[in-house]
Amino acid sequence: MIVHVTLKLFATLSRFTPDSADRYPIAPGTTVKHLLEKLGVPEDDVRLIFINGIKGNLTSTLTDGDRLGIFPPVGGG
Amino acid sequence: MKTQIIKKLKAISRPKKYPDDTDYTSISLEDIPRLATSFKVDSRKIEIIALEEGMVPERYARNMKTFSPEDQASLLKSQVSIVGLGGLGGTVCEILARTGIGTLNLIDGDRFEASNLNRQFLSTRETMGKYKTEAAVKRIKEINASITVRRHDEYLDDKNSDALIRRSDVIVDCLDNIKTRFILENASKKSGSPLVSAAVAGLSGHITTIFPEDPGLKLIYGPPDDLKSKGAEASLGCLPSAVSVLAAVETAEVVKIILNRGSLLRNKLLIIDLLDNITEILDLLP
Incomplete structure (x- = not known):
């Protein structure tokens, strides 16, 4: 079975955005950490999930229809 | 003397109408400093007395109804610290001066350079190489001479922070690096004052409001020890549209805190992404 999530990778992480970010297929039980590994997003660059x-974290499990957003550390002004 | 000031204000006041055709009593822009000189008091004091008597200095006429005259007087009696006078800080100065915050306490040890010109409204060809505080004081006074400006040409650090921000009703984090944001948050908590904190990278940014008892920045950035000083802005820069939007939201939070009105972004993070037109308010507490 495949479920779908919506992905938004902000700022410097946007380069890891897959083509199907609006309806990205994952296996049920996939964690945020697994998904980020699959997309090649360096864990060090992930600050806000x-x-x-x-607010979630790397071990949060994703379910069908979830909207996932990831921010790198942002400090400019 | 207050009675004499009120008497004089009433004598020089003029009836005017708001755009919705309702009436108000106006004091002209020129009469405020004239009265201040003749009574040998600050023009801010003249404005506060006028507002407390229900008369509206014309410069604040379009603040009215959203604010009452009493609200406007409260803003004029308030002190706000602005820490960092770059993109966020310059715009925050501009808006708070026009809003009529009575005392602005400015902290930045930096001078303008050419790479600031894309987004920092206080930077011009004229102000290159000058202290950001100097340009800010000049601009604020040009807009609103009733405002008291305190100028500190130094960077905030863990040694000077307590003294620099004391007696602030609200502190605005307009810094450009994550490490100093934590120093400022620590000092704000010690001083007992709320902190409004925004940060930008490229076309994205976020803003939150932190009261002394709130968990604050660690909910956004994680533990401060794990952090590099610069975030995504080191590779993406800061775009003027994102900086200006975030600065404007900071000033709205400042006013709501002072007037105890509306909803604040406490334990919440407003994220804004102008690339894909996303705005969303996140709950930072699980």
């Missing part, structure tokens, strides 16, 4: 508008 949010799922459906709520």
